[in-house]
Amino acid sequence: MIVYNTLGRKREEFKTLEKGKVKMYVCGVTLYDECHLGHGRAYIVFDVIRRYLEWEGYEVLYVQNFTDIDDKIINRAKEEAKSEKEIPEKAREIVERYKESYFRDMDALNIKRADIYPSATEFIPEIIVAVEKLLKKGVAYSGNGDIYFSVDKFPSYGKLSGRKKEELMPGARVEPEEKKKDPLDFALWKSAKPYEPCWDSPWGKGRPGWHIECSVMSLKCLGETLDIHGGGEDLIFPHHENEIAQSESLTGKKFVNYWLHNGFVTVRGEKMSKSLKNFFLLRELLNQYPPQAIRFLILSTHYRNPLDFDLAHLETALRGWKRIEECILKSEEILGGGKTGKLEETKYIQEFRDVMREDFHTPQALRVIFDLVSELNRYLSRGEKSPEAFSLFNDLKTLLEVLGFALPEKLTLPPHLEKLIREREEARKRKDYQTADRIREQLLREGILLQDTPRGTVWRKK
RNA sequence: GGCGGCGUAGCCAAGUGGCAAGGCAGCGGCCUGCAAAGCCGCGAUACCCCGGUUCGAAUCCGGGCGCCGCCUCCA
Numbered sequence: 001m002i003v004y005n006t007l008g009r010k011r012e013e014f015k016t017l018e019k020g021k022v023k024m025y026v027c028g029v030t031l032y033d034e035c036h037l038g039h040g041r042a043y044i045v046f047d048v049i050r051r052y053l054e055w056e057g058y059e060v061l062y063v064q065n066f067t068d069i070d071d072k073i074i075n076r077a078k079e080e081a082k083s084e085k086e087i088p089e090k091a092r093e094i095v096e097r098y099k100e101s102y103f104r105d106m107d108a109l110n111i112k113r114a115d116i117y118p119s120a121t122e123f124i125p126e127i128i129v130a131v132e133k134l135l136k137k138g139v140a141y142s143g144n145g146d147i148y149f150s151v152d153k154f155p156s157y158g159k160l161s162g163r164k165k166e167e168l169m170p171g172a173r174v175e176p177e178e179k180k181k182d183p184l185d186f187a188l189w190k191s192a193k194p195y196e197p198c199w200d201s202p203w204g205k206g207r208p209g210w211h212i213e214c215s216v217m218s219l220k221c222l223g224e225t226l227d228i229h230g231g232g233e234d235l236i237f238p239h240h241e242n243e244i245a246q247s248e249s250l251t252g253k254k255f256v257n258y259w260l261h262n263g264f265v266t267v268r269g270e271k272m273s274k275s276l277k278n279f280f281l282l283r284e285l286l287n288q289y290p291p292q293a294i295r296f297l298i299l300s301t302h303y304r305n306p307l308d309f310d311l312a313h314l315e316t317a318l319r320g321w322k323r324i325e326e327c328i329l330k331s332e333e334i335l336g337g338g339k340t341g342k343l344e345e346t347k348y349i350q351e352f353r354d355v356m357r358e359d360f361h362t363p364q365a366l367r368v369i370f371d372l373v374s375e376l377n378r379y380l381s382r383g384e385k386s387p388e389a390f391s392l393f394n395d396l397k398t399l400l401e402v403l404g405f406a407l408p409e410k411l412t413l414p415p416h417l418e419k420l421i422r423e424r425e426e427a428r429k430r431k432d433y434q435t436a437d438r439i440r441e442q443l444l445r446e447g448i449l450l451q452d453t454p455r456g457t458v459w460r461k462k
Numbered sequence: 463g464g465c466g467g468c469g470u471a472g473c474c475a476a477g478u479g480g481c482a483a484g485g486c487a488g489c490g491g492c493c494u495g496c497a498a499a500g501c502c503g504c505g506a507u508a509c510c511c512c513g514g515u516u517c518g519a520a521u522c523c524g525g526g527c528g529c530c531g532c533c534u535c536c537a
Contacts, residue, residue: 009466029537042537072535163465163533210535232537237465239536262537263467269530272537300475300485306468306530313474316486320474323485326499355476363476367484374501381493381500433495440497451498460499 001056001357004304006236006259007160011359014258016227022053022060023222025256027214027231027239028117030067031098032076035105036279037294037309038265038272042232044295045262045303045360047111047404049230052356055402063221064114065214066102068095068121069207074196088197105282109291110406116221120213124199127208127216130250131188131201139249143179145191145204149211151184154245160259161237186242188212211242215250218243224251233261233304263306272309280309292325292405293318299362299403320366324400325408326460327373330380331393332410333458346395348372352402365403372396383454411461417448424450425457 001014016022026046029039043064053060067073069091077090107113120127131147134140139153151157158164187209192198198205218226224247231240240259247255264271267278285294297317301307348368355364372392379389397407413421420439427435440450447462 027537030535035537037537039537045537070535161465161532230537233467234532234536237532238534264531264537266530271531274536296485297474302476304467305475308474310474313486316474319487320485323499330499361476363485364483367476370484377500428495431495437496449498451500452494452496453499454493458499 002359003258003260004359005257006233006261007256009162012258016058017225017257020058022058022227023225024050024053024060024062024228024230025214025218025222025226026062026064026114026229027235028064028066029098029102030070030072031095031102032070032072033098033274034101035282036265036272036274037282037285038232038279040105040109040282040285040294041265041298041307042230042262043106043111044109044298044404046230046260048299048362048402049228049260049303049360051112051402051404052360056353061116061222062112062114063116063118063218065217066095066099066117066119067210067213068099068119069197070120070210077197084195087195091197101283105286108286109282109294110404112404118217118221120208120217123213123216123220124208126220127212128189128199128201130212130216130219130246131208133250134188134246137249140188141181142203143181145206146179146187147189147203148180148185149188149242149246149249151182151186151245154249156248157184157245158241160241160244163237184238186211186238188246211239212246214239215243215247215255219247219251224253224255226256228258228260229256230260230262233263236261262303263301266306266308267310269308285314289314289318290321292321295403295405296321296366300366302363303360321405324369324373324396324405327376327380328393328396328400328408329458329460331376331389331396333455334380334383335385335390335393346372346391348392348399349395352399356402362403365399369396369399369403372399413448413459417443417446421450421457421459428452 002011003014004010005012024046026043029035050060050062073091073094074087076094077087080094081087081090131140134149135142135147140147140149189201189203189206189212190209191204191206196207198207218229229240229243244255266272267280270276270278272279282294293314294317297314298307300317300320348371351368351371352365355361355368372395376389376392376396379386379392400407420443424436424439427433427439443450443459444462449460449462451458451460
């Protein structure tokens with residue numbers, strides 16, 4: 001299997017530390033706001049990577065953190081709090097609110113839950129120990145109650161993002177802070193201002209810096225070296241660069257073997273972001289489109305390429321998904337649901353494997369699925385219940401599950417609509433097509449689409 | 463200023479040396495009472511531009527042009 005490793009910027013053979021096991025850490029969200037499609041992309045992408053690895057027989061331990069203490073959360077709490085002393089409580093409330101919202105969106109998208117969801121505030125003692133260790137090793141220093149990591153003390157700093165320290169200086173908007181010895185140094189521990197949420201530490205009341213939590217939590221949950229660490233490409237610098245510096249200074253071991261980063265979602269060519277106000281919230285999209293359409297859209301572009309979002313593109317994705325869904329519904333009607341006995345694998349399984357082994361090539365995987373759907377449709381259009389058709393149907397369901405598409409559920413119609421369909425069939429027998437067409441239109445207004453097939457009239461949700 | 467990415471049919475998107483996948487939309491046909499769905503057939507003499515390497519390039523090299531990202535919180 002080949003994966004593209006950001007560290008080194010090349011495709012590499014994927015070898016796990018321990019045979020058959022994958023330790024995987026994906027940077028989660030900061031719990032201060034709703035998730036938009038950009039977040040959705042990241043977690044769908046890593047969901048598929050995880051599902052594929054599991055399907056290939058790997059035992060995957062998947063960890064995804066929550067950042068539940070951070071400037072943005074505090075700022076939000078300050079906005080919402082009525083008085084200063086309410087701030088810490090508000091911050092907790094905000095965190096809970098958006099954690100719930102996160103799970104609601106991600107569950108709706110059929111993203112498998114991680115094995116562990118560590119939160120920064122659950123690891124304060126461990127973070128403090130880590131910071132003390134870094135101080136003791138002389139790679140960190142104290143500046144007025146804040147503790148900073150000294151980038152100079154980590155010679156290979158820049159190896160992930162491909163920058164040299166000197167290159168970062170000119171023109172870059174690196175805020176020079178007086179407490180820092182070097183503008184690139186970053187906070188491991190921040191001292192608290194009055195009324196901010198805080199914890200006791202050897203350096204006074206404060207809270208952890210952003211980068212240290214991932215180092216500590218991945219270390220505690222997965223060990224010193226990870227197989228895969230993932231996230232959006234905007235995390236490469238400085239977040240992941242800083243994680244490497246801290247973790248490797250702490251353990252002396254290589255932190256991560258394979259760094260995987262997904263590309264952005266853009267809107268009219270520009271990055272989807274809060275500041276540009278060009279974001280689409282997952283919740284709003286999910287109100288209007290089935291989750292499979294969103295997943296289809298995401299997977300139809302390779303995970304490392306930018307994905308330009310437009311509602312028209314989502315509409316196109318929906319139609320594409322509908323073709324697959326129609327094939328499944330029709331198969332169930334003609335061939336019957338449920339798994340049949342294991343028949344020989346079709347060539348499509350092998351093709352799917354071939355393309356997914358090449359850096360998780362989901363656009364190609366969708367091509368394989370469409371090829372399969374076309375062939376299966378040929379059997380179905382003849383009403384043929386051959387073993388080949390059963391086999392194709394089984395494989396189709398298998399492949400869709402690996403890509404995380406929830407299979408359509410068997411729906412039932414309210415009795416009064418069922419009755420209308422029966423009335424229409426009577427009318428058609430009488431050749432009373434006016435009545436039949438009237439009923440068909442009436443049902444369409446209810447969102448029910450009718451298809452008159454050789455095996456009778458079937459209905460679909462529009 | 464530094465680092466990185468992208469530019470392929472109307473739209474989306476694969477392909478990274480050997481006759482340009484797939485989807486959506488469109489057109490023609492079959493099926494149908496009419497539809498819907500499905501099936502069959504059709505679409506880039508051509509891959510931003512200009513040079514070069516090669517028997518052969520969308521694919522490699524050089525030079526342009528255009529768009530975007532990171533360097534600041536960010537999936």
